[in-house]
Amino acid sequence: MDLTLYVWRQNGPEEKGKLEQYAAKNVSPDSSFLEMLDEVNNDLIENGIDPIEFDNDCREGICGTCGCVVNGIPHGPQEKTTACQLHMRQFSDGDSLTLEPWRAKAFPVVKDLVVDRTALDNIIESGGYTSAYTGEVGEANQTLISKPDSDYAMDAAECIGCGACVAACPNGSAMLFTSAKIAQMAVLPQGEIEAAERVQNMTEAMLNAGFGNCTNHYECEAACPKGVSVKFIAKTNREFVKALAK
Amino acid sequence: MQMLQSSIGRKLVMALTGLCLVGFVLVHLLGNSSVFIGADGINAYAEHLHALGPVVWIFRIVLLSLFGLHIFFGIQLTLENRAARPIDYNQKKNIRTSFGAETMIYTGLAILAFAVYHLFHFTVHATNPEISVGVLPLDAVGRHDVFTMMVLSFQKFFISAVYVGAMVTLLLHLSHGVQSLFQTLGVLGSKTLPVMEKIARAAAIVIFVGFISIPVSILLGLINL
Known part of the structure; x- marks a missing residue:
């Protein structure tokens, strides 16, 4: 053709x-x-x-x-x-x-169709990490995680960081990306230690990078090649409220 | 980071003030609907409100603050969001969003303009003094005659048309705003979000029909002096 x-x-x-x-x-x-x-x-x-x-x-x-x-x-x-x-x-x-x-x-x-997505890396750097135990290897089943929680974290972790959510968003917001990264750690025990700083730092990094704010158009979810759900944005909003209370 | 500088913090302010304003709109609608009982209904309702004295002023100040915060952050966030895409697409197809969601800033500003006009009309009595000042003093039992003022006002086609037009913008604003505020408050999941979108649209339509039923009934002569 x-x-x-x-x-x-x-x-x-x-x-x-x-x-x-x-x-x-x-x-x-x-x-x-x-x-x-x-x-x-x-x-x-x-x-x-x-x-x-x-x-x-x-x-x-x-x-x-x-x-x-x-x-x-x-x-x-x-x-x-x-x-x-x-x-x-x-x-x-x-x-x-x-x-x-x-x-x-x-x-x-x-150049042409290539864009610089370093801004997404900067968001990750600002809070996309966890504290880890060092020393001897622990028991395999030391930290138990329920099946629903691990499934939830995996669904959020499906994000491949392509930036389609930003491209689709009428506000040029990276909220779906940022939320997926926050949510995947928010439900796991490993993510608890930095939970409060993470949501504040990552959303602040998003704003500082020049992304817009989410106004719930849900265009991101519709465009996401992995179908990452806007439920993670709601989760991030809850995490933010939890962090405020601390 | 300060609550009022953060992305989510300001959204929460929009959601919470929005929720309160929806509450106000509902109470206002309930109050207005006493016009269907006739002069006794709405004049008695207005009398009760004014009898509250200083509480009315506390209520007005709170309401004004809610409006102020909602408008301030609404404009600020919109400007930031526009700046986030300095070069627009030649072609952009939106799949999921709605006309209501895309026009929030315009419908919001239109509602603000209407609210100012509405106060000048019914509260300050500045825009149609021949109706309000002449009649308002007292009804047969010595109450402010809100009923006559409403009927004479909405019998004028222009006033009714402006009112109905403003309610269309409120319909659009709420059709997105109501579901959006619950998403921002974090109470929705992937199963409840589509349900809330439907509930929000239905609520917006109920509020719209409720408000326009008054001028429409007066224009049709179902309510008259």
């Missing part, structure tokens, strides 16, 4: 960018979205045009590196799917695709 691409081209963080039109010809419906971009880049290189820069790594939907906004939706139209796992059979011959980078003050564009 043949597609028309409108791709955001921007040479550097300080440069002005704009949408450029390219043709994607003979695209196999079985190819992935990123393979389609690889093919387009081959054509561009043959014609002496700079290839489109886009982030990618594992290409199996688990690393959180890839992602761009496809026709207004982060990671494209298929639910709970990263851009690398999106297949071209989701589109039809003759479709036009607009590709844009994640748009947020905290995510400056590095």
Whole structure:
């Protein structure tokens, strides 16, 4: 199938960018979205045009590196799917695709569709750790964790940190990311020691990085390739109230 | 970090003041609906309110503070949220959010403008003095004649239209605000959130229908002098 691409081209963080039109010809419906971009880049290189820069790594939907906004939706139209796992059979011959980078003050564009997501690392650094016992290895069953709690923590830990929640949020807020990281530790005994500082420090780091505030649009959950639930935002709000009481 | 500088702290202020303001709106609606009993109903209700004396002023000051906090942080958070995306998308498709959620700042400011007008109309008697000042003094049993003021006011199509328009903005504001405040207060989970979204919309519609039933009944002549 043949597609028309409108791709955001921007040479550097300080440069002005704009949408450029390219043709994607003979695209196999079985190819992935990123393979389609690889093919387009081959054509561009043959014609002496700079290839489109886009982030990618594992290409199996688990690393959180890839992602761009496809026709207004982060990671494209298929639910709970990263851009690398999106297949071209989701589109039809003759479709036009607009590709844009994640748009947020905290995510400056590095080049084309690549953004700098260091801000998410800064949020993790501010509180995404636990105190650990050192010394001898403890008993295997020393710290018991209930099945519901461990499931809850695992659901939160599904977040791959891709930043689609920020890209989708009308406020450019990183609340779903931050909440998933807070919630995954809030229910585990290992996370209890820093619980109060964690929620305060991580939400403060979020604000300082230039992300917006959550106003409960729930666009983040809808765009999240892992379906991370906004219930973790409610949990974070409860953790904040608990921290205030201390 | 100070409660009033943090992201969640300010949201909690929005949620708690919002909850109180919804409570006020409900009480106001209940009070207003005494107009359906006739002059005896609403004039007696107004008489009771004024008989509270200083309590009325305490109530007014608390209400004003709630409004002030809600408006101040609403504007501040909105400005921060806009600054968080300096370059907008050429194409953005929202999947989950609602028109009410996207227009909170506009419906909020519209409600503020209406509230000011509403006070000038019914409390200060400045906007339609020919109705309020002329009639208000006393009814047959020596009470402030709120009933006549309401009927004469809403018989004017323009006043009723402004009122109904304002209630549409309140409907939109509450359709998002009510569920949002419970999410912010952290009382919702993944099963209760969709239920609360429905309850919130239903509550917003009930409040809307309740408020507009008064001008509509007066315009249709169901309530008259």
